[in-house]
Amino acid sequence: MLKKVKKIIFPIAKLAFNTFHLKQRKYTYSGIEVSISSEVFPPHFTISTKILLDFIKPLNLTNQSFLELGCGSGIISLFAASKGAQVTASDINLIAIEALKKASIKNKIPVDVVYSDLFKNINKQHFDYIIINPPYYPKQPKNDKERAWFCGENFEYFQNLFEELETQSVTNTWMILSEDCKLNTIKQLALNKGFLFELLLEKTVYKEKNYIFSVQKKAIN
Numbered sequence: 163m164l165k166k167v168k169k170i171i172f173p174i175a176k177l178a179f180n181t182f183h184l185k186q187r188k189y190t191y192s193g194i195e196v197s198i199s200s201e202v203f204p205p206h207f208t209i210s211t212k213i214l215l216d217f218i219k220p221l222n223l224t225n226q227s228f229l230e231l232g233c234g235s236g237i238i239s240l241f242a243a244s245k246g247a248q249v250t251a252s253d254i255n256l257i258a259i260e261a262l263k264k265a266s267i268k269n270k271i272p273v274d275v276v277y278s279d280l281f282k283n284i285n286k287q288h289f290d291y292i293i294i295n296p297p298y299y300p301k302q303p304k305n306d307k308e309r310a311w312f313c314g315e316n317f318e319y320f321q322n323l324f325e326e327l328e329t330q331s332v333t334n335t336w337m338i339l340s341e342d343c344k345l346n347t348i349k350q351l352a353l354n355k356g357f358l359f360e361l362l363l364e365k366t367v368y369k370e371k372n373y374i375f376s377v378q379k380k381a382i383n
């Protein structure tokens with residue numbers, strides 16, 4: 163039933179979204195404002211960004227090292243930094259990176275902004291938190307804009323992510339996913355590299371279940 167409703171609503175929502183998203187749009191959370199171009203992942207309609215923002219809100223992030231891997235607009239990074247975290251924000255989309263550098267100055271919130279394909283350009287250090295809102299539709303992205311949505315036909319984004327994550331020193335790796343994605347495939351790719359998903363939050367918004375998972379190295383017996 164839900165799938166049928168989605169099939170009817172999706173083309174209408176897509177048209178409305180494309181029209182809305184043509185313009186540079188502002189997004190505000192907790193007094194922090196970012197300006198988002200049509201090339202960058204929009205937190206307005208998608209609910210994942212807001213769920214993550216609300217999830218980290220009660221945390222004490224003072225002096226915590228925090229990486230937002232694939233930061234898009236960077237609203238999560240700016241918010242975490244406003245709560246005292248030492249934030250690195252990375253993305254493969256140069257337009258997002260340049261916009262976030264400006265937003266960091268405009269909001270007077272310092273964030274280390276790094277252009278990077280996954281962990282490739284990120285200085286080796288321990289992170290208390292790595293936060294990931296990944297692209298998860300299995301299709302080859304044609305450009306940077308599409309990288310916000312598509313993870314490659316064979317889930318290459320996740321294959322590379324879990325491979326690189328193995329070499330990182332991190333306390334908490336949190337990832338948001340939804341029932342709309344191939345959860346079992348992603349969980350299996352994680353398991354292939356020795357990672358398990360532990361559910362931290364389940365939240366239903368507009369009849370879609372969203373999950374925040376802690377991605378943890380499987381204990382060796």
Ligand SMILES: C[S@@+](CC[C@H](N)C(=O)[O-])C[C@H]1O[C@@H](n2cnc3c(N)ncnc32)[C@H](O)[C@@H]1O
Binds near residue numbers: 205254
């Ligand atoms: C779903 S968006 C999430 C954006 C932001 N974290 C948020 O929650 O609003 C996914 C982001 O990951 C970035 N991305 C995709 N592939 C990447 C890669 N290989 N390395 C770094 N960032 C990547 C995209 O450019 C996009 O900004």
